[in-house]
Amino acid sequence: MPIYEYECRGCGRRFEQLVRTGDTPACPSCSGQDLQRLLSHTAVSTEHTRQNSFNKARARAKLVQRDKDVAQAEYERKHHEEGH
Numbered sequence: 001m002p003i004y005e006y007e008c009r010g011c012g013r014r015f016e017q018l019v020r021t022g023d024t025p026a027c028p029s030c031s032g033q034d035l036q037r038l039l040s041h042t043a044v045s046t047e048h049t050r051q052n053s054f055n056k057a058r059a060r061a062k063l064v065q066r067d068k069d070v071a072q073a074e075y076e077r078k079h080h081e082e083g084h
């Protein structure tokens with residue numbers, strides 16, 4: 001899901017918004033949907049966001065990995081027991 005930066009034409013508020021396909025973002029200040037997408041700004045501002053989500057993704061991957069390890073250990077234990 002892409003994150004876009006918008007500027008509200010109604011009140012001038014700038015905000016970043018995760019936009020799903022088909023979603024129409026609304027201004028968090030005035031709920032207006034007359035928004036200007038700030039394309040040029042996005043490349044700069046998403047660097048931080050990307051780093052952020054990268055860290056989150058890595059943390060999530062670690063969690064998943066731990067779950068897998070647990071599942072694998074569980075599987076091996078059961079397999080071992082059934083072998084007897």
Ligand SMILES: [Zn+2]
Binds near residue numbers: 008011012028031
């Ligand atoms: Zn607004």
